[in-house]
Amino acid sequence: xxxxEMGLLLFVVTLIAIMLRMPVGLAMFFxxxxxxxxxxxxxxxxxxLNNSTYxxxxxxxxxxxxxxxxxxxxxxxxxxxxxxxxxxxxxxxHMRGGLAIASVGGCAMxxxxxxxxxxxxxxxxxxxxxxxxxxxxxxxxxxxxxxxxGTLGILIPPSVILVIYAVYTEQSIGHLFLAALIPGLxxxxxxxxxxxxxxxxxxxxxxxxxxxxxxxxxxxxxxxxPTALVFVVVVGGIYLGWFSPTEGAAIGAAAVGxxxxxxxxxxxxxxxxxxxxxxxxxxxxxxxxxxAEIFNAFLALSQMPQELGQVVxxxxxxxxxxxxxxxxxxxxxxxxxxxLAMVLLTMPVFYPIVASLDLGMTPDQTGVWFGILAxxxxxxxxxxxxxxxxxxxxxxxxxxxxxxxxxxxxLPFVLSDCVRLAIIVLVPATALYLPGMM
Amino acid sequence: xxxxxxxxxxxxxxGAPRGxxxxxxxxxxxxxxxxxxxxxxxIVTVFTVLSVVGRTGLDMPILGDQEIVELGCSIAIFxxxxxxxxxxxxxxxxxxxxPLSLAARDCLDAVMxxxxxxxILVVTWRLAVGGIGTFNxxxxxxxxxxxxxxxxxxxxxxxxxxxxxCLYSVLRSVRYMRRAGRPVTEGGGAP
Numbered sequence: 001x002x003x004x005e006m007g008l009l010l011f012v013v014t015l016i017a018i019m020l021r022m023p024v025g026l027a028m029f030f031x032x033x034x035x036x037x038x039x040x041x042x043x044x045x046x047x048x049l050n051n052s053t054y055x056x057x058x059x060x061x062x063x064x065x066x067x068x069x070x071x072x073x074x075x076x077x078x079x080x081x082x083x084x085x086x087x088x089x090x091x092x093x094h095m096r097g098g099l100a101i102a103s104v105g106g107c108a109m110x111x112x113x114x115x116x117x118x119x120x121x122x123x124x125x126x127x128x129x130x131x132x133x134x135x136x137x138x139x140x141x142x143x144x145x146x147x148x149x150g151t152l153g154i155l156i157p158p159s160v161i162l163v164i165y166a167v168y169t170e171q172s173i174g175h176l177f178l179a180a181l182i183p184g185l186x187x188x189x190x191x192x193x194x195x196x197x198x199x200x201x202x203x204x205x206x207x208x209x210x211x212x213x214x215x216x217x218x219x220x221x222x223x224x225x226p227t228a229l230v231f232v233v234v235v236g237g238i239y240l241g242w243f244s245p246t247e248g249a250a251i252g253a254a255a256v257g258x259x260x261x262x263x264x265x266x267x268x269x270x271x272x273x274x275x276x277x278x279x280x281x282x283x284x285x286x287x288x289x290x291x292a293e294i295f296n297a298f299l300a301l302s303q304m305p306q307e308l309g310q311v312v313x314x315x316x317x318x319x320x321x322x323x324x325x326x327x328x329x330x331x332x333x334x335x336x337x338x339x340l341a342m343v344l345l346t347m348p349v350f351y352p353i354v355a356s357l358d359l360g361m362t363p364d365q366t367g368v369w370f371g372i373l374a375x376x377x378x379x380x381x382x383x384x385x386x387x388x389x390x391x392x393x394x395x396x397x398x399x400x401x402x403x404x405x406x407x408x409x410x411l412p413f414v415l416s417d418c419v420r421l422a423i424i425v426l427v428p429a430t431a432l433y434l435p436g437m438m
Numbered sequence: 439x440x441x442x443x444x445x446x447x448x449x450x451x452x453g454a455p456r457g458x459x460x461x462x463x464x465x466x467x468x469x470x471x472x473x474x475x476x477x478x479x480x481i482v483t484v485f486t487v488l489s490v491v492g493r494t495g496l497d498m499p500i501l502g503d504q505e506i507v508e509l510g511c512s513i514a515i516f517x518x519x520x521x522x523x524x525x526x527x528x529x530x531x532x533x534x535x536x537p538l539s540l541a542a543r544d545c546l547d548a549v550m551x552x553x554x555x556x557x558i559l560v561v562t563w564r565l566a567v568g569g570i571g572t573f574n575x576x577x578x579x580x581x582x583x584x585x586x587x588x589x590x591x592x593x594x595x596x597x598x599x600x601x602x603x604c605l606y607s608v609l610r611s612v613r614y615m616r617r618a619g620r621p622v623t624e625g626g627g628a629p
Contacts (some may be wrong), residue, residue, distance in 0.1 A: 018530075019531060019535070020535065020546055020550075021530050021535050021543065021546045022550045023529060023554065024531070025529065026550065026553065026557060029557055030557055033557070046560070046564055049560065049565075049568075050564050050565075050568030050571060051571075053564070053565060054512065054568060054590055054593055057515045057516055058508045058509065058512030059508070060504050060508050060511075063507055066479055066515065066518075067483060070480075243490050243494075247489070247490050250482065250487055254484060254487045257483070272476075274476075275473050275475075275476025275479070276472050276473060276476065278479070278518075279473075279517075280472075280527045282514075282518050283515070283518035283519045283521065283522030283523075283527070284527055286515050286518070286519070287519070287528055287529075335533075336531055337531055338531075386533055387532070387533045
């Protein structure tokens with residue numbers, strides 16, 4: 001069997017193992033190791049393992065991941081979710097569907113200090129869901145908005161998936177963060193438009209609440225500045241090279257942690273809760289990273305990605321068609337699979353192909369643009385049935401809402417995701433303008 | 439999607455096992471380890487802030503600050519692994535097996551956890567070999583001369599717990615399989 005066939009075969013076997021409930025990280029580790037042994041033997045594998053695990057877990061660039069996760073945990077304890085939603089609802093609440101629009105705005109702002117989609121969905125729901133239900137919002141609109149709004153947490157930088165994409169494709173984290181900004185804003189506006197159209201069609205779904213006096217509106221803005229400040233310092237500082245992404249994440253975590261202690265009244269119990277939640281999420285990410293290390297080493301040995309790239313090039317299809325085909329794969333996989341796992345599983349195969357396509361951009365531009373596209377495509381998986389983690393989280397919080405109502409509520413937002421993806425495919429400048437400007 | 443399907447598609451996160459002193463102790467230990475790792479992460483955070491302030495504000499850079507971050511984060515991350523395992527929080531795809539009976543799913547879990555245990559045992563073994571290698575060659579970090587075997591030693595200890603947690607989860611899936619049912623728990627979490 002040639003290396004190419006072996007690579008292809010084990011890739012398929014890995015997918016099957018994942019379908020049979022093997023943890024994704026383990027499947028990549030185990031079947032990558034099997035392939036490694038078949039190609040070069042047992043001794044090289046165990047020699048690689050002497051140092052590969054430790055060097056992966058002690059990597060300076062990847063240490064940004066637990067730090068950003070910790071920052072997101074502290075942000076809830078600091079009550080920033082409450083302050084952000086309050087400010088947004090003061091400005092938008094009087095409109096029809098206003099609280100849903102405010103939820104989208106709150107999610108977007110919370111996303112600026114939180115790199116995770118689930119955490120954003122869960123924390124914003126804590127404050128927004130009871131309010132929307134109190135004012136008689138329909139179940140579909142309320143849960144759908146929050147599930148979709150949660151994805152803004154990862155689209156708007158900082159973003160854990162972008163960090164890991166950057167590390168694996170050797171792109172600059174700062175560039176990717178900046179590139180995600182305009183697409184993130186397009187996503188926010190897109191979701192707000194969805195809500196506005198939704199309540200135009202079904203006026204009862206989102207009644208307006210009383211208008212808030214201007215004075216109160218302005219004073220509500222005070223709740224926003226800590227978030228804005230942390231975001232500007234962290235993302236700006238990383239981009240301008242004042243400090244490394246790891247240092248930026250540490251500064252952010254320390255600042256938000258201080259807020260949690262002073263404003264949020266966080267004490268030992270609260271800190272402990274933040275730590276174990278961070279522990280759990282960090283560990284599940286690093287298991288996948290550990291698996292990806294061995295899996296990628298095996299795929300590189302098999303030469304499968306390069307040869308597949310060759311095959312794809314010989315197809316002579318327009319590059320844009322190939323990109324769209326990859327995005328479709330992500331969207332389909334996303335229906336059943338976790339976003340980060342998908343990125344790590346496919347990147348060693350997809351990225352060499354993308355890099356070899358002639359899209360009329362520099363290689364770095366292509367890398368950044370594709371990173372944003374891939375991020376958006378995999379994030380759709382968080383809200384597409386049947387396996388949409390955000391939907392589950394929201395649904396667990398609104399126990400009396402049947403699952404199919406949440407699915408129905410989320411569909412218009414999926415539509416807006418598709419439109420946005422098309423915009424960014426057709427106009428790469430939406431992603432590339434900001435990083436190219438400075 | 440009805441109730442059981444929703445439950446099936448959801449990732450299980452388990453709490454401390456009841457009526458099982460060994461399991462409960464292992465759970466408490468791994469949780470303690472996770473908190474310890476978290477404290478290391480906080481120390482890294484504070485240290486990094488001081489280092490940035492020292493470098494930009496006071497013109498007093500800390501030489502080799504990266505090495506502290508690397509050591510601290512590796513301790514934290516290794517310390518997190520057993521807890522995640524005890525909680526069964528790893529990412530799995532539940533969609534395709536949802537039509538199967540609970541017992542069949544638990545049977546699959548038992549097989550996967552057995553493979554998991556074997557893999558982590560190999561990882562632990564090679565970590566020991568790698569650590570002894572760095573000890574013998576007296577490899578140090580560049581600026582602070584921190585011996586690499588320090589990091590390896592802690593990683594080894596944490597991995598022993600991780601392997602134990604894996605072996606325990608085999609036992610747990612077999613138990614669930616026998617009883618053909620498992621405790622209902624909250625939903626999962628990933629970024």
